[in-house]
Amino acid sequence: MRKAAILLLIATMSMSLTACWSNREVNDIAIVSAIGIDQGNNGNIRLSLQLAVPLLIGTGSSQGGAGTTKLADTSGWVVSEEGATVMETYRSIQQKLPRQIFFSHSRVIIVGHSMAESGVSQVLDFFERYRESQMKSYFAVSATTASDVLNYLPKFERLSSEVIFEELKRRVLPTVRLVDFLNALQSEGVEPFAPILEITASENGESPYKNLVISGSAVFKEDKMIGKLDDNEARGLHWVLDTVKEGVVTIEIEEGRRKGRISAELEKVNVSRKMKIGESGKMEVRLHADVSANIYENTSDMDLEISENTKSVIDLFKKQIENRITGSIQKVQRELQSDIFGFGQSIYRRYPLTWKKSYREQWDTLFSEMETKIDVDVRVLRNGLTNKTIKISDSEVEQK
């Protein structure tokens, strides 16, 4: 008994010898919510950290009664510094801060346009290697500089990083997490891409209010950005990658008395790809898109209760989707020549030996010669709450 008591005492006392080793209180850390990297002077990099200031975030009740003035405010604080490496720069930012910089909750890593064009691999190494891992955070390219995006004053959310995070999470256009970006960078047969963030005016023309939007995708070759896809082309990329979760397809109706448009909301999209190598060694990719959609807007006078009409509408939808995908693929194949779709990787998976023997080395040229076949299946599930369209009565038309 006495021995056990002594043992217990020693065990308890040794516990206190650790002295709360590596302990850090929540109010001793500076939480980084977003990281921005730009090109600095003399080949240096400029690292900007958006720090969340908890005092400004408040607990709701104690900070209540904020009016419109509060809208122009943010709880974030951007601190930046120039240096030779990310690590060194981050230490020199730390020098200026009373709290320990804490990277684990960084939502997004943003690279400035010029930085992206000159290559990102040397700045991303730190984020892959450091223990406060941010592999989960999103990766994006700013249309201008990264610090512009970080300094955006949000209307919704307290921090611009939250705005970016939520927008990227909604996946209206293809987005990418750092881990996926790095994987694409390091795998053969696939090249990375990243969404482009841009600050635009809320309304047309000059508006004091700005929006932070995803506009298109930046296409990389190796680690250098070589071009961009606009919104429509980026949507095509979305389809090819089978990452479409929501979206709208609109077609034009030319026939009938009243011309108009029909819009359908995508309910479920499934895109599968099949790779094939022909006798001549020519590669072919077959994309099959399986789409279910609901029609929610019809401005023409087409009666969707007639099955022939529905058929022709479906054909138009097919064509529209096909065009969207081919447009994107052609642009990437002909102009950018960077396999962001990962077709090479798919071939590698299907024909590993052939890939190693004859394709790997010259994939860049082979990619642009690849043939694509697209095959779309559309099902219209519902026509919305009504089958009729808003019609001016016949008699009134005749009177005119």
Next chain:
Amino acid sequence: MNSKAREDGTGLTGKLEEDLALFQGKMERCSDVEYHKFTLQSGKQGYLIFIAGMTDDTRLQMEVIDPLSRMESEQDLSGTLKTAGNGGNAKDLSGSSSDAGQLRTEMELEQGLTGLCKGDTIAILDGCRKILLVSLSKWEQRSVEEPASEPVIRGARDGFTESLQTNTTLIRRRLATPDLKVESIQVGTLSKTDMELVYLDSVVMPGLVDEVKQRIQRIVIDTVLESGYIEELICDNPFSVFPQVINTERPDRAVSGIVEGKVVILVDNTPFVLVVPGLFVETLQASEDYYQNYIFSTMTRFLRLGLAIGALVFPSIYIALTTFHQEMIPASLLLSIAASREAVPFPALIEAILMEASFEGLREAGIRLPRPVGQAVSIVGALVIGQAAVQAGIVSATLVIVVSFTGIASFIFPIYSQGLAFRVMRFPMMLLAGSLGLYGIFLGLLVLLIHLVKLRSFGVPYLSPIIPLQAAGLKDVFVRFPWWSMKERPLQTGKANLRRMKGNMRPRPPKS
């Protein structure tokens, strides 16, 4: 035998004045003892000795003193007293070896005195060496009330009282069978506390009664004021915080234990009876679980289990996450925790210990304080700790939520003493979390688990039927199966007579 007693100096001499002096000598400086002299019509004199306040005065007057004064000789004496004690149901009384409940004769002075102290009335007579004891005891008693520590919505409202006899009746009324045995044991050299072992002869776990008797007979102690004394003196592991003996104020709970093959120990002067062996899972089962809809009871059980774990580790997880593993907290939650902790001057560990301690203090004060003041304390406590402390920036609002949740959670145990164990263990867990983080929490939980697995109550593993696993026993652990499917008694204690229900009892609509 008479002569032997006298030679030892422990009996009476037969001379009235000498015997009286003997009693008076023993009961010196006992102002509550009264001596009442009576004379039989034959001229023989005697004394009635009793303690004022422990005797039924009216009955003493009507059934003893009045008949005595009309009595011819001492031959009638025993008969009269017998009639008095038994409420008119006289029996033949011959010799001194009577063991009839309400009237007995003793030779030994010591035994006579013990009887006197327990409320019996003593009669001594000139020329008689026997001490006659009439049980006319009566004192103020609390009536049967709803048990304060284990209230229910649905279920019996009667609770045990301080009177041993009442308590036995409460059990007997629920089990009308001669199979129900009530064995009496006395413990305490000064208190001479009566105890009763109650069990069903055909159901009780084999060997359990002997083991309980043996453990109780071992006890030599001056007083037993409450069943807690016995509990601590008979448990298997005296160093454990966990209650290895269930204590309850509810007769239905005690009876359910008896029916499962357990032994119930009733102790005089306390409403808390002991049920042995006590198992861990029982402390999470309320008697109401068996009266209410079984689906609801199952839900309540899961809730209870979750809250029990919460009561043990919730503050420690808060400490571990906020001081070591901030990356594990979702980003937006971390920001609001950080915001609420912004002005707090203490580290999370100190903050949590401070709050937990003040909550425990509040709870303790709530019990100790005189009723009229009690309400004031709860208001002040809620205001000071809940609001003012947060506004003054001494503690964070998040922590107040953590502490109040834990506070509520620690009260969900149907067996209060298990709640105490969890409440105590919370503090070492907090220290472990504060020094080693999540690693410390799991280390602590592991040590607790090892202890619990090792623990036994009267030979039955404490964690059974979970460890060692008995599949049939699980019908009444996490879920409460409907009554018609629980056909057997729990295996660990009901081995002697497993079947408790016939065939298929599931109710069905009549076939027509």
